[in-house]
Amino acid sequence: MSSTRRAAVLGSPIAHSLSPVLHRAAYTALGLENWSYDRFEVDEAGLPGFVAGLDDSWAGLSLTMPLKRAIIPLLDEISDTAASVEAVNTVVFTGDGRRIGDNTDIPGMIAALRERGIEKVESAAILGAGATASSALAALARICGGPVTAYVRSEARAAEMRGWGERLGVDVRTAAWEDADQAFAAPLVVATTPAGTTDALAAAVPGAPGTLFDVLYDPWPTALAAAWSDRGGKVVGGLDLLVHQAVLQVEQMTGAASAPLAAMRAAGERALGER
Template sequence: MRTSEGGRRAAVLGSPIGHSLSPVLHGAAYESLGLTGWAYTAVEMDEAGFPAWFAGLGPEWAGLSLTMPLKRVVIPLLASVTPTADVVGAVNTVTWTSEGAPVGANTDVHGIVQALRSTGLSKAPVGCVVGAGATAASAVAALAEMGCEHVIVQARTAARAGLPLEVAEKLGVAARVAPLDDHAAVLSADAVIVTLPGDAAGTWAGGLRESVAGPPAGSLLDVSYHPWPTQAAQWWSSAGGAAVGGFEMLLHQAAEQVRLMTGRSAPVEDMRVAGEKALASR
């Protein structure tokens, strides 16, 4: 039986980790929930050092939040993973059963779904994912949860799109690859999720702005959250579309982590206030 005397611990791990908002969000949740014996910290950790560190964790640990490059490294160290984490092939949350068995989950998908729903979108039969990395794979799974029947993956080359296409196949979603300048695909989608890093996303948004005159049909989620608004979000909103940023995704994935780690419903609005205050000071 997994037991612990005294306080409980949790942490976010990755490299680099100094920019993470997770300690602010989780700390606000603990304060609101009255979990005075809980502590949540940031731990700089690379792939090489993680297995030994993980093996040394004691019963005081309630959960881990994992960022890159650890979302795949952790999987062989776990007793089980949730169906969503298995499909996406990435774990961003670790908790332990009462018997001490480590379990992996993926709350990024939940965060993406909630962010899109915050724009008023309830269903997305046609989705467009801009980029083809690990976040793009989670984006495809999120779109599937929202009833997506066809997804367009925009990538520099078709060879780069293997990961999101694999997820689409597992979930029975028809998929095709399109170049990054296929703006017609973007404008016709019910939901567009931009997963490109900052500079690349800015270039993509610039091309969209220069070549398109008509309004977008659906909602846009740009997973970047600082600075905000991004170029893509600025154009989308000015053209009459609904746009939301990565903070909303981050907030809801963290709230789901709080629920998994503490067994309590997360105080989302208290977490939002703390996160927005921290971002405003950057």
């Protein structure tokens, strides 16, 4: 096996990705001088050819949209966590040439919440119904003791979220996006929508709200996160999620017992500050 070890993040678009900043900071802190981490613009059509062209210097891949599902047929095995949401964001190449897929977004969400003192909640709300929402549901399956209400824009999305709930063992209830301000009564609100989508809801944040987990990190803070913080609520941001899931990726790809969380977060904060 090559003494040089390579890893990268793949997706489309990919230029915005902070993953290289986080992983390279980890390599520096861990003294892994022969490791490199890059980014590659790869779409679903180009993914099979890219993976087929990798040599034995490759240790792992990070996958972002739209590749988290497309990668699955190219793998030898996926973890139960990844299978639960049919999404892989991490691939590790083993010494015997096997490709193992995992999902670190789900435990990353749980770790980000735990870092802010959120271990268990009795109920929760999710804003949105995309791929990130299903990962949020999988995380809530482990920490939420009661119902989760998803606020969505269509009945098709509502049915999809209820289906994920049945699969993950979560009591999912759905409501119209027009009533999304009612989500703020929940002790934990997870916002999974694209930039700008929740801006109009900022004025509806009540006094002394619970915890908001907004998965965005650029631009930051979002209007919703800023209003939440101003009204005394606890806020967990997208950078928290990104760092915690990257910590798990670094540990899996390098074999390190503990990735340098603080150094990775500091690198991410610096990079965002320079944008």
